[in-house]
Amino acid sequence: MLTKTVVINNPTGLHLRPAGNLCKEAVKYKSRITFNYRNNNTNAKSVLSVLAACVKQGESIELVVEGDDEEEAMANISRIIEEGLGEGIEPKSE
Numbered sequence: 001m002l003t004k005t006v007v008i009n010n011p012t013g014l015h016l017r018p019a020g021n022l023c024k025e026a027v028k029y030k031s032r033i034t035f036n037y038r039n040n041n042t043n044a045k046s047v048l049s050v051l052a053a054c055v056k057q058g059e060s061i062e063l064v065v066e067g068d069d070e071e072e073a074m075a076n077i078s079r080i081i082e083e084g085l086g087e088g089i090e091p092k093s094e
Contacts, residue, residue, distance in 0.1 A: 001066040002074045010084040013057045018085035019050040025080055031067025033077065044077070 010018050026033045026044040033044040037059070043049045044063075055061060063081075065074045080086075 001064065002070050003065075004063045004074060004078050005060050006063055006078050006081045007060050008055050008057055009082065010087040011057055012087065013059070014050055014053060014055040014085075016047075016051065018087055019047050021080065021086045022050055022077070023047045025077055026073070028076075029065075029067070029069050029073035031065050031070045031073045033073060034064045036062040036064065 008014060012018070014022070023045055034041050035044055035053075036042075037053050037055055040053065041064075042053045053061075061081075063074065063078060065077070067073070
């Protein structure tokens, strides 16, 4: 089992389009993929569950991936979240 805390960077949080993009990526893997947010555990493969979590921009979630392809799943899912789930985000200034 792998866990990683990631910040939702896209401007609108996890509304329909980014929630769909997250689920579309998550269903590619055999692993169980969930995230913890405000004491709730959410199935990342269910658009309705992701929408119901009501995660806003700038908030952190803890991704939890468990299964045969967990390393690949964690790497790719955390990457697409950090990149804004298909929505335009401002690059981080360093």
